[in-house]
Amino acid sequence: MQAKGFMGSIDWDGNLSRLYYDLAGGASPEIVKMMLTITTPEHILYGSDYPYMPDGVLLGNLQRMREQFTADKELSPYSEQFFSENARNLFNK
Secondary structure (H helix, E strand, O other): OOOOOOOOOOOHHHHHHHOOEEOOOOOOHHHHHHHOOOOOHHHEEOOOOOOOOOHHHHHHHHHHHHHHHHHOOOOHHHHHHHHHHHHHHHHOO
């Protein structure tokens, strides 16, 4: 379609940077750091995959992620954003 002039070029980086990403499934600090190469901290939020995973697994993943992110010097300033503030800001608009 683009070659025939029906649409302009696609700004892949710009489009990816505006998406919201969740941490469902227990994302590691390394994964979040990769996400931060394409988007801002405001676009990353906690997701649990509830009700598709047992409560014990979800709580364990959340506890592990909180501990890892709090201990990571690069991610610790954004920890509360990821786990609560970003979702509140997104859904309170």
